[in-house]
Amino acid sequence: MDFDDILEKVGSFGKYQKLILYLVLFPATLPCGFFAFNQLLMSGMPRNYWCRLPVENLTQEEIFRLLPNSTDPDSRTPNDKCQMYNVNYTDPTLLLQLPGILSNATTIPCTNGWEYDRTDWESTIVTEWDLVCDKELYVTYAYTINGAGGLLAMFLLGYVADHYGRKISYFLTFGMMMLASIATPFSPNYAWFCVFRFIVGGGIGWSFTIPMMIAMELIGPAPRALMSVIVSVYYTLSILLIGGVSYFLPSWKPFALVSSLPLIIFIGFYWVMPESPRWLLSQRRYDEVAQFFRKIARVNKRPLEPGFDKRLPEILRRIDEDARAADERGDRRYTTWDLFRTPNMCKKTLILIFANTTNLGVYIGLTLYGPSINENPHWNYFLSGLAEMPGYLFTTIMADRLGRRFTLVVCMVFSGAVGIAAAGVPVTSTGILMGLVFACKFSISIAFVLSELLEDELFPTVVRGEGHSVTAFTSNFFTLGVPFMVFLGYQYMVLPLILFGAICLIAAFFCLFLPETVNMDLPQTLEDGELMGKNMRWAEVFSFKIPSKRRNMAALEAEETNPLQIPKTGLNVRTSMVLDVDLAEGKVMVHGRRLDSDDIPDVIADIKV
Incomplete structure (x- = not known):
């Protein structure tokens, strides 16, 4: 037992x-x-973000007009998220000079932080510490x-x-x-x-x-x-x-x-x-x-x-x-x-x-x-x-x-x-x-x-x-x-x-090289763990056969007092340690694997009952 x-x-x-x-x-x-x-x-990550401009009271449309267009063909937003023009944004006439004044302007990284689309998030660590661009x-x-x-x-x-x-x-x-x-x-x-x-x-x-x-x-x-x-x-x-x-x-x-x-x-x-x-x-x-x-x-x-x-x-x-x-x-x-x-x-x-x-x-x-x-x-x-x-x-x-x-x-x-x-x-x-x-x-x-x-x-x-x-x-x-x-x-x-x-x-x-574990007891010892799936043959690797279920308690209790003698081996073992025993052939199956006669002594954890 x-x-x-x-x-x-x-x-x-x-x-x-x-x-x-x-x-x-x-x-x-x-x-x-x-x-x-x-x-x-x-x-x-917010849906969109853009350089914060050093001006106030601008509409979203006016802000995007003052920013470079995105150069990414897969971008979901029209604006460049990380660049702004190198111009004087505090000039009150800047909007009146569009688009000509920006046609030859160079771009620089955002210098005043970013503004964020708050549709999905009011705040995240991205907006908290400006974890965008570089x-x-x-x-x-x-x-x-x-x-x-x-x-x-x-x-x-x-x-x-x-x-x-x-x-x-x-x-x-x-x-x-x-x-x-x-x-x-x-x-x-x-x-x-x-x-x-x-x-x-x-x-x-x-x-x-x-x-x-x-x-x-x-x-x-x-x-x-x-x-x-x-x-x-x-x-x-x-x-x-x-x-x-x-x-x-x-x-x-x-x-x-x-x-x-x-x-x-x-x-x-x-x-x-x-x-x-x-x-x-x-x-x-x-x-x-x-x-x-x-x-x-x-x-x-x-x-x-x-x-x-x-x-x-x-x-x-x-x-x-x-x-x-x-x-x-x-x-x-x-x-x-x-x-x-x-x-x-x-x-x-x-x-x-x-x-x-x-x-x-x-x-x-x-x-x-x-x-x-x-x-x-x-x-x-x-x-x-x-x-x-x-x-x-x-x-x-x-x-x-x-x-x-x-x-x-x-x-x-x-x-x-x-x-x-x-x-x-x-x-x-x-x-x-x-x-x-x-x-x-x-x-x-x-x-x-x-x-x-x-x-x-x-x-x-x-x-x-x-x-x-x-x-x-x-x-x-x-x-x-x-x-x-x-x-x-x-x-x-x-x-x-x-x-x-x-x-x-x-x-x-x-x-494919792992053994099947359905219907199997949890291994308690290192020996139990080593025996599960040992010496798998190629036919077993590509086979998905399910091991048989455990036997009932009456049979398990009977084994405590009636150990099984396996012919042709001279060994007395409790059959709860194995899954299938063929008395006529002296064949022992452990965890779905047939043991050769040389292997049997290695898997009998308790020969003396």
């Missing part, structure tokens, strides 16, 4: 899990959406600095999650983001704004990952895909909600406060959020895990037999000791290096890094890119977020019935094809481009959910936090360049979509 067997016994997805997931863990991801995208809406890239720098914050905190928070608990890691993350986000609107200048956003960026990824990690460690295999979808719906709702707040508060400082300060209520979750029982088990806190299982059994109305209840701490101790013996690690601490120490675990980690980087990068890129396509940024932002919702309706069905791998690969191929197709769209066809963005956002959202789910299902419990740290660090590092890719759209509008499409197609190929 292992951890998942006990979880099945007390209810792997009963009333207790549903209450905790729907009322605590999933709502705990809402701050992630707020903190991740309020900067995008604080940094809105400072146009400053907004992109701020996005990159925000992402860089995640690099500093990623391994620290992953270490805290694995060594001090998932719960402590979450609230450390939340407190850090909350304080810096509240301080943001009080930034005296652009430099301080970047400092505060750097700190906020340090916790964005973990404010989503930690609740998701605890959720996956509380439930059995069957509902994992559905739970990944539901938590993504919560996340997307937070994105849509913050877009609505921005529409009604178009001034960036009040918006920054309103999008941060109310979230302080989540501090109250500290007293209701559970610690991961799998993490407690890895820390040898057997009595706490036993009490936790008793609570689940009581709430789920699945009372434990008195004898089993009494022996529960001892059973948990044996499960943990067997797992440690299988890993041959004893009391040594687990580190990030354990993800790369064995060949199969290393391969899976590298692929997950690439997949997560691609999905995160394309997702962020499309979110930044969408509002710039046409003139209504609020509407574009809302539609871009809404495009994610339909995909979530299909994710559970596809992931459970077609498998994680198949769904992930198909979605990434579709995103890639849509992005490449943008090469044939004229830059003036903004409606078609928006359609391509929505289609790509639809499919990449599904791929993003599945890549996060695969991380939870492929990384062993003892290094799951470290695994998330590695993928989050590397994906955040490489996606620091995404804002600059989006900026290329100002030179050639469809170029970002083409780049996103090409990257998706490459990543889709490598994802």
Whole structure:
């Protein structure tokens, strides 16, 4: 009997899990959406801007007559945004001398600042600190600095999650983001704004990952895909909600406060959020895990037999000791290096890094890119977020019935094809481009959910936090360049979509080498993690066969007292460790892979029953 067997016994997805997931863990991801995208809406670019002239009481038409015309053929505005004529604008007869006096006049950069079209925004950091023309890239720098914050905190928070608990890691993350986000609107200048956003960026990824990690460690295999979808719906709702707040508060400082300060209520979750029982088990806190299982059994109305209840701490101790013996690690601490120490675990980690980087990068890129396509940024932002919702309706069905791998690969191929197709769209066809963005956002959202789910299902419990740290660090590092890719759209509008499409197609190929995880128990030890998908043959790489489901509890309990003897091997094993045993042939299937006779001793974690 292992951890998942006990979880099945007390209810792997009963009333207790549903209450905790729907009322605590999933709502705990809402701050992630707020903190991740309020900067995008604080940094809105006005539809038009022009040099401020040292004269007053001029109409808009008269101002544009006194400014150079735009030389950009793709410009949506008639005026040059960064140049003014080198003439005496205080001359009261200047308008009477038009256009002759300007025909031979030279142009110079704006010397008196800028005026802004306030149609969409009353104020943003762009209008606050004149981040236009030669400072146009400053907004992109701020996005990159925000992402860089995640690099500093990623391994620290992953270490805290694995060594001090998932719960402590979450609230450390939340407190850090909350304080810096509240301080943001009080930034005296652009430099301080970047400092505060750097700190906020340090916790964005973990404010989503930690609740998701605890959720996956509380439930059995069957509902994992559905739970990944539901938590993504919560996340997307937070994105849509913050877009609505921005529409009604178009001034960036009040918006920054309103999008941060109310979230302080989540501090109250500290007293209701559970610690991961799998993490407690890895820390040898057997009595706490036993009490936790008793609570689940009581709430789920699945009372434990008195004898089993009494022996529960001892059973948990044996499960943990067997797992440690299988890993041959004893009391040594687990580190990030354990993800790369064995060949199969290393391969899976590298692929997950690439997949997560691609999905995160394309997702962020499309979110930044969408509002710039046409003139209504609020509407574009809302539609871009809404495009994610339909995909979530299909994710559970596809992931459970077609498998994680198949769904992930198909979605990434579709995103890639849509992005490449943008090469044939004229830059003036903004409606078609928006359609391509929505289609790509639809499919990449599904791929993003599945890549996060695969991380939870492929990384062993003892290094799951470290695994998330590695993928989050590397994906955040490489996606620091995404804002600059989006900026290329100002030179050639469809170029970002083409780049996103090409990257998706490459990543889709490598994802074929990941094992299928549907219906599989979460790996607890490094040995468990190494065995999943080990020695995949080429036929398996291009096969999308779904592993069989777990057997019922009666069979699992029987194995505790009746170990199976496998002919032709001389080994006694619990069949809960394997998925298929052919007694006639002495064949053992582990995680969907047939073992040769030489392999069998390597995968039997507990021969002496």
